[in-house]
Amino acid sequence: MPPKKLDLTGQRFGRLTVISELPKEGSSPRWHCVCDCGKTRNTTTILLRRGDCNSCGCLHDEYLAERHSKTDTDITGKRFGKLVALNKVKVEGKKSRMWLCQCDCGEQKTAAASELKKGHVRSCGCLISEHVNSFFEAGTNVPALLANTLSSRNKSGTKGVHFNSRNNKWMAYIMFQRKNYNLGSFENKRDAIQARKEAEARLHGEFLEWYYSRKENKLIPEQPRRKRKHSDEDLIQSLRDVAKQFPDKYLTVWDYASVCRSPTYQTITTRFGSWGEACKKAGVQTVPRSDDADKHRKDYIRDYQRRKKQQWIAEGKCKNCGGDWIPPESKPGKRKASYCLNCQKRTADRLKRRQEKRLELAQSIMLIYAMLQFYK
Template identity: 30%
Template sequence: MAEMKKGDHYGYWTVLIAYDNKHPAKAFCRCICGKEKWVNRHSLRRGLSKSCGCQINRYTKDYGIKPGDKIGYWTVLRRGGHPNESKAYFLCRCICGKERWVAAHTLINGTSLSCGCKRTDGDNQALVDGREISIAVRKKHLDTKYAGFGRKENKNNTAGVTGVSLAKGGQYRAYIYVNRKQIHLGVFDTLEEAANARRAAEVKYFGPRQKLADEIKNKLK
């Protein structure tokens, strides 16, 4: 493995001081946003630390929304490029043809379902339905993601599969969060085995919630 030196880049980090006696296991780095801090060299080399956190929040966080998705009267075109990159925005095209940058959280919670044309035209049923569904599922203590308003991904994911991370020795650890508590599902030799364990856990823990949300939506419709 090549020796770490000043000027090396690891993700969004730039190494300023590679070695220091006071910090034998760390390198002093500057993030692309300008923040400077001591970062564990092992984490840099393994790709476990790619930024101070700013780029994770701005660019890599998965909201479960992708180009082509239809949310209300919006059709999602792409993500990113809005001047205010401190928040996540998606470029969307309304059914009337107007394009607009829409904040991710308004798409997820159903508060933005058109550019406003359907409200001014008097046809606001989709907006009303979206809000009613959002309110109804929350009354049942369900997350709005089960009603189809977006599904968040774990921003710290390192294996490319939700609920699976790289473990020591090249193995894969599967886990799932239920009520903000992490449940360990096991360590597996292959990514496929870990992904299968994660999917089975989703059916076990999330299936009943999804079924209830679907029942609420069908009842309101």
């Protein structure tokens, strides 16, 4: 007699009420459910009967709201950069605590409280425009002019020079203060590059002389640099504090990351150029990065194992199993054993079992070979 088909229609699981069965996808039947809040959700029998699915998701939202209410702080009226928090708002699709803020420029922006506190959001977007406009002087982007970088599509190797396949000539041009100057077409690439260089010296040179003269007279305000969170002295002191916790070994990146989360080792390596250079300035020993680094590592590992073994023996512990040290029976002329008697017995038993398995495998192979020869 076939088993009776399971029917969950009308049954209630948490806030969900099963309405109808859906076409089966996979091994578990699927059901169409409606939540007490009015929303619907499709789920499987396993999730319903196991208690993993109790609502359409509103139960989790209520849990997060209750959790946030315990740690929520009122930031009404507080200033974050150019933004002043007005009141808390609810945004569709956002589960974090959102605040409506007023910017100094007159615009309003909605941002999460965590983003405001961390300083990730400081304006409605006008700060970016101000930052970009600060690079322009007399309609010219000065950093881009000084960088003189090439586009990925450039094939000539010189900015403002390209090959025209229609007339098989090299074209030279230059753009300055939103004006495009055509410098002509040339049979030779070298002539086109020369024309471009002369135009740069004539247009860019006069502008840069004017720009630097204004900068020397302090007519152009200096760009404010972003304040660093950690100074060089803080990073060096952090390295020294972590190194004190590892007195008997070289300080590695992994050792530092396991102890200190801020400042991170990425910050240290970026600031000083490399991990070894940072440790050198802090007076901390690290793994040598030279041609004979492998030799240094082997010597260090050998010395570390020797000191650790002496410490285990002094504490009455076994190097292998960590148990009490039981001196093994040493034969004359043999080196002193590093493992206790129990470890040697377990090793011998393991080797014996391995040999027995190999013998059984060899016997099975011989039996199969004999049967093949017999039936041949």
